[in-house]
Amino acid sequence: MHLRQPAVAGRFYTDVPADLRAEVESFLKQGAALPASALAAGDAAHLAGLMLPHAGHVYSGRVIGATLAHVRLPRTVFLLCPNHTGLGTPLSVWPAGAWQTPLGPVPVDGEMARLLCEADEDFSADVMGHVREHSIEVLLPFYALHAWSPDAAVRATLVMHETSAAVSHDTGHVVGYAGLRIFSC
Template identity: 65%
Template sequence: MHLRQPAVAGRFYTDVPADLRAEVESFLKQGAALPASALAAGDAAHLAGLMLPHAGHVYSGRVIGATLAHVRLPRTVFLLCPNHTGLGTPLSVWPAGAWQTPLGPVPVDGEMARLLCEADEDFSADVMGHVREHSIEVLLPFLQVCAGDAPLHVVPVCVGTGQAPVLRTAGQRLARVLERCRSRDGRRPLLLVSSDMNHYEDQRTTLRKDDLALDAALKGDADALLATVAREGISMCGAAPLALAFYALHAWAPDAAVRATLVMHETSAAVSHDTGHVVGYAGLRIFSC
């Protein structure tokens, strides 16, 4: 059994289970009270994905809580994250077992992970891309609390390539697996993208660059997103995972419109009060209808 141990517990978030649960519940409660977090029944039926930030909870927890508030998680969540370490393969899929958090283990959907690796040569069963990567780990406690007693399984994918042709083909293959998952479970699985926005520039520059990237993201346009971050020098670490999600959703339902809504957007300055060097955090809900 592949049991992935926490790599950043005690640093990005508390490793004390009771404190962690209370922290996550507080962020979710705060988020649920925000008008922007409301999710109409009609929209909920078409919810296909989310984008959440992955900084330490003290910085990103407000955005995560607002974006996850009112969302009912399906049995299986496909987690697409960037590769900050350079380890592993271009599209590293954690193949089986579970991911341990201070709140307990989160089982991997081994069947869907296997199908994903069989679907495309670019997806490969590989744990090295994940062992030191923080960008899925920091989100799992939120998913655990949101799921409550309902079953929750994940398919972790670490994206280490930003090449549009590779991501487009991979998205087509991912779409087939998403449909297999929907047929098995009787409900659409969720794509969850882990990404921060622009990094380590001043507040004004970061907000401007974030807005450029978000404009493409809100349209569900993978090509425009990748082109924009490259052209404008936007250090959005999860642009490739988000593009992969958009490619997959367009391939999964070619006649559907893919769009996103912005739930919350702020920077690290909201906590640090340092406007000279900030990181942007945005929460998106992605719909296919």
């Protein structure tokens, strides 16, 4: 099993579990207190994608919290994020296993990752592209606290590319997925 270790915990967000939980819950609570946007007031079942920032929580936490507080995340979410390091293949898909966070592991839908890589040769199972990259990692504590409950089976397929938005249609087409895609700008 692949277990991706945190690369920026303690720098982009706190690595103390209790403090991280309190921080993320605070951002989500502050976001929930804001009036729902026109996007959130619509039918969340038809939401095709979200755009979220991926800077350190001190800079991006309020925006992430305000956005996620007003949507229901589906069981599988594609996280399409830029590659700042240049490592790995152009369309790097984390193949299976989980991403470790200070709040615990975030499981990856390995079957969905496999189908994506088999259906389109541009996508490849590749851990190197993700090892030092922060863009997905900073979103995961929000994803974990907002999407999970003890009986939920939320999974994420993680894709990284310099022009993430360009591959959104391909991910839906390749795997027949009509759910939510989260882009990180």
